[in-house]
Amino acid sequence: MISHMINSSFLLGDGFELLEEGHLVVEKGRIKEVNDGFITRGTDAKDLLCIPALINAHTHIGDSFAKEAALGLPAGEAMGQNGLKWSLYQKAKKDEILRAMRDSVQYMLNSGISCFADFREGGVNGADLLRKATEGIPIKPIVLGRDDGIENFDGLGLNPWQLGQIPSQRNKPVAVHAGESKGEVAEVLSRNPDIIVHFTLATREDIATAARKKVSVVLCPRANALLGVGIPPVRELMERGINVALGTDNVMLNSPSLWREMEFISKLSYLKKGIMPADVLRMATSNAAKAFGLNSGTIKKGKEADLIFLDRNAPNLRENKNLLAAIVHRTEPENVRKVMVSGEFVVEK
Numbered sequence: 001m002i003s004h005m006i007n008s009s010f011l012l013g014d015g016f017e018l019l020e021e022g023h024l025v026v027e028k029g030r031i032k033e034v035n036d037g038f039i040t041r042g043t044d045a046k047d048l049l050c051i052p053a054l055i056n057a058h059t060h061i062g063d064s065f066a067k068e069a070a071l072g073l074p075a076g077e078a079m080g081q082n083g084l085k086w087s088l089y090q091k092a093k094k095d096e097i098l099r100a101m102r103d104s105v106q107y108m109l110n111s112g113i114s115c116f117a118d119f120r121e122g123g124v125n126g127a128d129l130l131r132k133a134t135e136g137i138p139i140k141p142i143v144l145g146r147d148d149g150i151e152n153f154d155g156l157g158l159n160p161w162q163l164g165q166i167p168s169q170r171n172k173p174v175a176v177h178a179g180e181s182k183g184e185v186a187e188v189l190s191r192n193p194d195i196i197v198h199f200t201l202a203t204r205e206d207i208a209t210a211a212r213k214k215v216s217v218v219l220c221p222r223a224n225a226l227l228g229v230g231i232p233p234v235r236e237l238m239e240r241g242i243n244v245a246l247g248t249d250n251v252m253l254n255s256p257s258l259w260r261e262m263e264f265i266s267k268l269s270y271l272k273k274g275i276m277p278a279d280v281l282r283m284a285t286s287n288a289a290k291a292f293g294l295n296s297g298t299i300k301k302g303k304e305a306d307l308i309f310l311d312r313n314a315p316n317l318r319e320n321k322n323l324l325a326a327i328v329h330r331t332e333p334e335n336v337r338k339v340m341v342s343g344e345f346v347v348e349k
């Protein structure tokens, strides 16, 4: 059953090829057709630009109640085994934590994020709290738990000192933080995770090993900067063919905005050898989908209709000479005029 026909402009496929004046047909939550020309009876989004919805590949929304609490602290003191984060949790009330988590979820959806992968502390109870925080909000959470079996979660999200929790057999993703301290990446790679988050303080051998083992990497450059860790080797990872996605990490440190993260990684990359705007946009869409085995992140027949519609004629975006660079560097949440998740419009401004 066709649920939507929409006239708009589109960025198609993994290469973000621009289709001006086209139409998209959605059936059973998926893209049935995307083609040239406006059609009669199509919903009017002619002045907007449709791109894939964003996927935030690494968050900790649980600490949304303590925004900016770790300013100036190094990674270990903020988030480490005995870090500030854990003592803040002990003092916080459950409804305070939940309310702040819901704020972050709502903010993400409103800014064009249809799916986020959250490292959830606190075992089964922690996972329940995250599900409660997303109740009634049409966003897709990927709950990466710990401390209880992988069967309770969508996958595992571990620290380097929790590698013993990796099951010998699994059919769900295992993601591990590594590379905020030297030597971590090699140790974690030896345990064959599916995803490594950070990968910042990594050696050339680590990069070669990750490429050989087909490990996906999720970069969190704003968190790395704020905690004084360093600059992730984004160009080197890409040159080795590693699948690179992007996450906003702790809400304590960062807003969960992938627009800000995209601008930051793009501009940081020019300190060495720059990466292309299309590479950056893929990190926040199709590469993240690949890391978690999702059928989304690309505008293509058969993909899930998780889409956003940008006001490309807004004063902060129009009159540009490079559309993809303008999107990656300048888009603000208010430029996201419509959000579609699984074929339904869930945000319209």
Ligand SMILES: [Zn+2]
Residues within 6 Å of the ligand: 058, 059, 060, 119, 177, 197, 249, 250
């Ligand atoms: Zn993290």
